[in-house]
Amino acid sequence: MLGDGNDSKREGSRGKQPQDCIALDDFVTQAVKTQFKLKEIRRDDDGDIPIGFGSTVVYVRPYEEDSPFLLVWAPLIREFDLNSAVYETVNAINSEMPFAKVVLEEEITSLVLQAWLLVDTLSSEEIAFAIEFVGDAADHFDTLLQQRYGGYLANEDIDEDGTVEF
Numbered sequence: 345m346l347g348d349g350n351d352s353k354r355e356g357s358r359g360k361q362p363q364d365c366i367a368l369d370d371f372v373t374q375a376v377k378t379q380f381k382l383k384e385i386r387r388d389d390d391g392d393i394p395i396g397f398g399s400t401v402v403y404v405r406p407y408e409e410d411s412p413f414l415l416v417w418a419p420l421i422r423e424f425d426l427n428s429a430v431y432e433t434v435n436a437i438n439s440e441m442p443f444a445k446v447v448l449e450e451e452i453t454s455l456v457l458q459a460w461l462l463v464d465t466l467s468s469e470e471i472a473f474a475i476e477f478v479g480d481a482a483d484h485f486d487t488l489l490q491q492r493y494g495g496y497l498a499n500e501d502i503d504e505d506g507t508v509e510f
Contacts, residue, residue, distance in 0.1 A: 365407050365408075368407045369406050369407050371466075371468075372393075372404060372406075372407065372466075373393065375467075375468035375471045376395070376404060376472075376475070378468060379468055379469075379471065379475075380395065380475070388403070390405075391405075391406040392404060392405050392406065397475075397479030397482065398479065398483030398499075399483050399486055399497055399498070399499045400418045400419060400479065400482040400483050400486050400497065400499065401418060401419065401498045401499070402416060402417070402475050402478050402482065403416070403418065404416050404471070404475065411463075412462060412463060413461060413462060413463060414461045414463050414466065414471075415458060415459075415460055415461075416444075416458070416459045416460075416461065416471070416474040416478050417457060417458040417459070417478065418456065418478050418479060418481075418482035418486075419455075419456050419486075420446065420454075420455040420456060420457055420489055421454065421455050421486055421490050421494075421495040421497060422452065422453060422454035422455075422495055422496050423453055423454070423495045424453060424455075424489070424490070424494045424495030424496075425493055425494050425495075426448075426453055426493075427493075429492075429493075430448065430455075431448070433492070433493075434447075434448055434455065437485060441481060443459055443474075443477055444457050444458060444474075444477060444478050445457070445458055445459075446458075455489060457481055457482045458478075459474045459477065459478050461474055486498070
């Protein structure tokens with residue numbers, strides 16, 4: 345069982361069966377619900393769990409079979425003016441953050457902040473830490489990046505039902 349102190353006895357994540365993926369996804373869902381005192385968990389069209397965090401939204405991606413990692417990510421800005429200074433800024437931010445990294449998605453001109461958690465050692469506290477770390481950092485950097493490069497923030501796309509199109 346995940347987070348039960350017997351992590352060393354679990355099989356490696358690369359050999360997980362589909363039912364194990366469901367169990368891990370259930371564990372993640374329960375951890376998010378408990379750690380953030382949520383009554384229910386909603387998922388977006390991609391199956392991600394969105395969590396509003398200041399000027400951004402943090403997403404917990406469903407576990408993908410054959411991956412050793414769980415992805416926690418937040419959009420920073422999109423549809424901005426892409427130039428060489430953006431690359432320099434991304435490198436500067438990434439050199440200061442040990443846990444999460446800013447990734448440029450050139451094809452859709454967006455910057456996202458990502459943290460990858462090793463599923464073999466995953467705990468509910470680690471999930472909460474990653475969400476808070478990514479949320480705090482994204483909430484800080486998104487407005488600074490928008491001021492410098494233009495574009496749109498995630499909270500500018502929140503629908504009435506609380507979902508975000510990014």
